[in-house]
Amino acid sequence: MSKNTTIIDFKHKQAAHCENGVISNLLHHYEIKLSEPMVFGIGSGLFFSYMPFLKLNDLPVISFRPWPGKIFNRITKRLGLKIQRLKFNDQTESMDALDRNLQQGIPTGCLVGVYHLSYFPQAYRFHFNAHNIVVVGRENGEYLVSDPIMPDIERLSYHDLQRVRFAKGTVFTPQGRMYFITGISSLNNLKEAIVKGIHQVCKEMLGIPVPLFGVKGIRYLAKQMRNWPKKLGEKKASLYMGHVVRMLEEIGTGGAGFRFIYAAFLQEAARELEQPWLNDMSKEMTEAGDRWREFGVIAGRIFKNRAGQEDSYIAASEVLLDIADREEKIYRRLRQIKLS
Amino acid sequence: MKEKEVPQDEGLTEGRFEDVCYALDDSGNYTIVRSTGWQPKTDAMLQAWDVIHEKVEQVRKRVLSGELSPIAYFMEKNIMDVKLLSDYAGLPKRKVRKHLRPDHFDNLDDKILTCYAETFGISLEMLRNFRETLEDK
Numbered sequence: 001m002s003k004n005t006t007i008i009d010f011k012h013k014q015a016a017h018c019e020n021g022v023i024s025n026l027l028h029h030y031e032i033k034l035s036e037p038m039v040f041g042i043g044s045g046l047f048f049s050y051m052p053f054l055k056l057n058d059l060p061v062i063s064f065r066p067w068p069g070k071i072f073n074r075i076t077k078r079l080g081l082k083i084q085r086l087k088f089n090d091q092t093e094s095m096d097a098l099d100r101n102l103q104q105g106i107p108t109g110c111l112v113g114v115y116h117l118s119y120f121p122q123a124y125r126f127h128f129n130a131h132n133i134v135v136v137g138r139e140n141g142e143y144l145v146s147d148p149i150m151p152d153i154e155r156l157s158y159h160d161l162q163r164v165r166f167a168k169g170t171v172f173t174p175q176g177r178m179y180f181i182t183g184i185s186s187l188n189n190l191k192e193a194i195v196k197g198i199h200q201v202c203k204e205m206l207g208i209p210v211p212l213f214g215v216k217g218i219r220y221l222a223k224q225m226r227n228w229p230k231k232l233g234e235k236k237a238s239l240y241m242g243h244v245v246r247m248l249e250e251i252g253t254g255g256a257g258f259r260f261i262y263a264a265f266l267q268e269a270a271r272e273l274e275q276p277w278l279n280d281m282s283k284e285m286t287e288a289g290d291r292w293r294e295f296g297v298i299a300g301r302i303f304k305n306r307a308g309q310e311d312s313y314i315a316a317s318e319v320l321l322d323i324a325d326r327e328e329k330i331y332r333r334l335r336q337i338k339l340s
Numbered sequence: 341m342k343e344k345e346v347p348q349d350e351g352l353t354e355g356r357f358e359d360v361c362y363a364l365d366d367s368g369n370y371t372i373v374r375s376t377g378w379q380p381k382t383d384a385m386l387q388a389w390d391v392i393h394e395k396v397e398q399v400r401k402r403v404l405s406g407e408l409s410p411i412a413y414f415m416e417k418n419i420m421d422v423k424l425l426s427d428y429a430g431l432p433k434r435k436v437r438k439h440l441r442p443d444h445f446d447n448l449d450d451k452i453l454t455c456y457a458e459t460f461g462i463s464l465e466m467l468r469n470f471r472e473t474l475e476d477k
Binding site: 126245293 | 341353375423424428
């Protein structure tokens with residue numbers, strides 16, 4: 001084996017979402033067996049924000065997830081894991097640091113842009129700079145990459161990996177960021193971590209005193225949506241609708257803006273905490289998810305056929321209001337959760 | 341969503357991956373189901389690309405009519421704006437803006453052109469003989 005060949009025995013598993021997937025795969029490597037939904041739940045990955053005054057490519061900012069990196073921060077804090085994070089100004093130095101890690105057998109998470117990610121399908125290659133991958137080896141000058149979106153290990157050349165690690169952008173740039181686990185815990189505070197994770201989601205979905213976030217944000221979006229055709233004209237209104245559906249589904253939400261992953265988490269939490277009422281909460285969250293999909297179908301008709309128009313916007317808005325009511329009930333009850 | 345309801349519509353993944361979805365099995369437990377795609381999502385993504393393609397087409401015409409330089413066309417084609425292009429090519433924004441004008445483009449030396457060609461992932465010839473490339477489309 002040449003000096004430049006290192007292959008870490010890393011179990012790659014495909015996931016719905018990159019951040020959860022990378023964390024789940026990294027933890028499994030250190031024998032901490034947490035599923036993707038569990039990682040998502042403990043890391044409080046569920047969120048909603050609608051900020052119409054902030055525009056990206058002429059479209060209002062809508063998000064179903066917290067700021068990239070948040071899930072990772074929360075899970076390491078709640079489980080007491082030690083991690084190291086590095087950021088670089090010098091590109092060669094960032095690649096050297098990665099090589100040193102690989103030689104020591106440390107699987108290393110990297111933040112990358114997807115526009116130049118050569119194995120990604122063309123239609124997914126936008127200038128999106130908060131994708132997560134784990135680099136797990138180097139062979140014949142190529143890097144072995146565990147990308148949670150892909151079914152198998154992928155390969156990237158030195159040049160390609162360097163380029164995506166230093167992707168440029170207007171909102172956020174990865175700057176060669178990499179992270180890896182340096183110390184693990186025994187998981188004896190798992191139950192407490194689950195409860196903390198649930199509390200934070202409830203707090204953020206109910207309690208932020210500005211109407212742009214959580215269930216208030218969903219209602220705000222619903223109310224504005226009714227007026228989109230009048231206010232923006234048919235074409236732009238239909239673009240806005242398409243935008244909402246993309247945010248809801250595009251890369252790795254596991255369906256319905258993470259609602260189904262969260263329902264799966266609640267089911268696991270019911271078992272782990274021995275609190276069967278969480279199964280009912282899971283059911284209700286699944287129903288909310290199903291309603292989000294119904295919303296997607298109505299929205300889809302608008303931007304596909306350009307038919308129905310104003311009636312359809314009102315129908316879509318009604319579904320969102322119903323979702324906000326349903327979810328509010330769920331979070332109000334979940335908020336009561338205690339360690340039994 | 342139940343396992344059997346997980347949509348298997350046409351997707352845009354070129355067969356490179358399938359989406360991981362979480363759905364309920366017959367006994368009401370969550371399980372992982374793979375999905376080839378979901379029509380509303382596919383349509384929403386196609387809509388976003390249509391907007392980009394429309395813009396590229398408009399700029400292509402303006403380049404051919406001599407109003408803009410080919411840099412403008414390749415910038416649009418790579419979904420970039422002046423800021424992003426300036427970052428990738430390592431040139432000041434002020435200069436990039438200047439190079440979008442055909443008269444300035446004609447005077448560019450190979451060194452600068454190479455910066456752009458590398459950023460766009462095309463050859464220097466393609467950038468120099470842009471008319472052939474652009475008229476083909």
